[in-house]
Amino acid sequence: MKKSSCAFLAACILAGTLISCxxxxxxxxxxxxAGGEGTTGAVTEAAVKPYxxxxxxxxxxxxxQGFQVYYAPAVFAAEExxxxxxxxxxxxxxxxxxxxxxxxxxxxxxxxxDVAKTAQNNVASGDDAIQLMxxxxxxxxxxxxxxxxxxxxxxxxxxxxxxxxxxxxxxxxLTVNGHVYLTKPMFIIPSVxxxxxxxxxxxxxxxxxxxxxxxxxxxxxxxxxxxxxxxTKDANGDGTMDENDIYGYATQGDWDLNAxxxxxxxxxxxxxxxxxxxxxxxxxxxxxxxxxxxxxxxxSGDAFVGKGMSMKDGRVLFRQSSTKxxxxxxxxxxxxxxxxxxxxxxxxxxxxxxxxxxxxxxxxSVRDPxxxxxxxxxxxxxxREMVMPTYYDIQLxxxxxxxxxxxxxxxxxxxxxxxxxxxxxxxxxxxSMQNLVYSISKHVYGKKTVDFASFYAKxxxxxxxxxxxxxxxxxxxx
Numbered sequence: 458m459k460k461s462s463c464a465f466l467a468a469c470i471l472a473g474t475l476i477s478c479x480x481x482x483x484x485x486x487x488x489x490x491a492g493g494e495g496t497t498g499a500v501t502e503a504a505v506k507p508y509x510x511x512x513x514x515x516x517x518x519x520x521x522q523g524f525q526v527y528y529a530p531a532v533f534a535a536e537e538x539x540x541x542x543x544x545x546x547x548x549x550x551x552x553x554x555x556x557x558x559x560x561x562x563x564x565x566x567x568x569x570x571d572v573a574k575t576a577q578n579n580v581a582s583g584d585d586a587i588q589l590m591x592x593x594x595x596x597x598x599x600x601x602x603x604x605x606x607x608x609x610x611x612x613x614x615x616x617x618x619x620x621x622x623x624x625x626x627x628x629x630x631l632t633v634n635g636h637v638y639l640t641k642p643m644f645i646i647p648s649v650x651x652x653x654x655x656x657x658x659x660x661x662x663x664x665x666x667x668x669x670x671x672x673x674x675x676x677x678x679x680x681x682x683x684x685x686x687x688x689t690k691d692a693n694g695d696g697t698m699d700e701n702d703i704y705g706y707a708t709q710g711d712w713d714l715n716a717x718x719x720x721x722x723x724x725x726x727x728x729x730x731x732x733x734x735x736x737x738x739x740x741x742x743x744x745x746x747x748x749x750x751x752x753x754x755x756x757s758g759d760a761f762v763g764k765g766m767s768m769k770d771g772r773v774l775f776r777q778s779s780t781k782x783x784x785x786x787x788x789x790x791x792x793x794x795x796x797x798x799x800x801x802x803x804x805x806x807x808x809x810x811x812x813x814x815x816x817x818x819x820x821x822s823v824r825d826p827x828x829x830x831x832x833x834x835x836x837x838x839x840x841r842e843m844v845m846p847t848y849y850d851i852q853l854x855x856x857x858x859x860x861x862x863x864x865x866x867x868x869x870x871x872x873x874x875x876x877x878x879x880x881x882x883x884x885x886x887x888x889s890m891q892n893l894v895y896s897i898s899k900h901v902y903g904k905k906t907v908d909f910a911s912f913y914a915k916x917x918x919x920x921x922x923x924x925x926x927x928x929x930x931x932x933x934x935x
Contacts, residue, residue, distance in 0.1 A: 519559050523815075524815075552839050592815060622841045647814050648813050651810070655775075705760070717798065736921060
């Protein structure tokens with residue numbers, strides 16, 4: 458192993474017990490794990506056999522092209538260093554290499570802006586230099602597909618997309634003319650929006666327990682706004698609300714605000730009866746969301762938007778975060794909890810969120826797709842058996858998150874992941890589609906307006922034209 462240039466798993470950990478999968482269908486079985494936080498535990502695999510048979514490929518190289526991004530360490534580790542999470546990432550790669558007798562090479566020397574050009578050059582050269590490639594959540598993916606740069610994963614016999622680690626919801630909505638080009642399997646650790654809350658502030662104000670609200674189905678945007686209003690306070694008494702005061706809600710103000718779209722059981726695009734991407738945002742429910750967010754962000758005075766106001770400061774009741782960023786709170790002295798984004802209303806069926814982690818695809822120039830498919834299968838298999846249980850263990854062994862409810866919340870957050878083809882394929886490559894995807898941060902908050910009708914009218918034609926051109930090119934490639 459070398460580095461060049463540089464239903465989700467509901468089983469988890471409690472009280473030092475590692476819960477792993479007892480069968481290849483995901484049935485939990487309990488095994489022991491030695492080691493504590495910051496150390497390498499002896500991860501004991503349950504008696505589970507992958508459906509892929511071990512084989513000898515003579516040390517053949519499988520080149521995985523990543524890019525410079527904050528979640529790259531969740532994909533590859535060059536060596537063991539005593540950190541539990543790093544070491545299980547290393548072991549996942551090492552076990553896959555041993556099982557198939559291959560050598561996985563990882564490179565993340567390029568940036569996400571270089572992915573499209575790198576993919577184009579790789580396919581054009583025809584030399585099969587790259588076998589697996591990662592791409593940004595919403596940049597250049599449409600070009601990767603329309604320019605015939607991706608191999609149809611669904612056509613590979615060694616790949617079984619029915620396995621739970623392929624996470625059906627992350628590719629079903631991205632299917633193009635029956636083909637699966639991009640996916641976010643369990644090998645790619647998700648980064649899903651969530652909210653952290655200050656437990657002491659909840660107790661001090663005698664508020665409804667957020668965990669109970671989630672379980673009862675009453676955790677809604679209205680409840681978030683009510684609780685935020687109770688907590689907001691001009692702490693220094695200077696008559697001006699700023700970063701030195703106490704807020705009921707704080708957010709960075711970028712993707713995290715726009716995640717309320719998906720949390721409200723809305724998507725920018727959906728698939729029609731023929732499986733084609735169509736705009737789906739022009740609904741009364743979107744108007745309702747715009748109105749609620751306008752009041753909350755621009756009028757209530759209960760929301761802080763911008764950098765700062767960390768949960769660590771102890772001056773915010775609810776702070777928007779992501780499952781990836783929870784790791785930054787491991788040394789947080791404030792007792793905090795984790796909940797999903799709220800529903801728009803109680804009638805909404807579930808809690809939903811968007812995964813902003815990277816996609817992975819197989820270049821269309823690959824010469825041995827079956828071996829690459831087996832590699833992905835094994836990486837996913839060991840992710841389910843080893844990596845995700847360790848991930849849960851680390852998250853739940855921070856200084857402040859040690860409750861069973863956090864397990865349930867993480868499960869809900871991961872189970873509620875949704876996918877939006879418009880965001881994935883055209884999110885930053887078409888200005889009209891980008892405006893729709895970023896409508897809460899750019900329009901509702903950025904322009905301090907709730908006028909959805911005129912906003913949508915300005916962008917609908919450009920977005921529809923983008924989709925039309927995409928299919929015109931894709932259909933011509935068939």
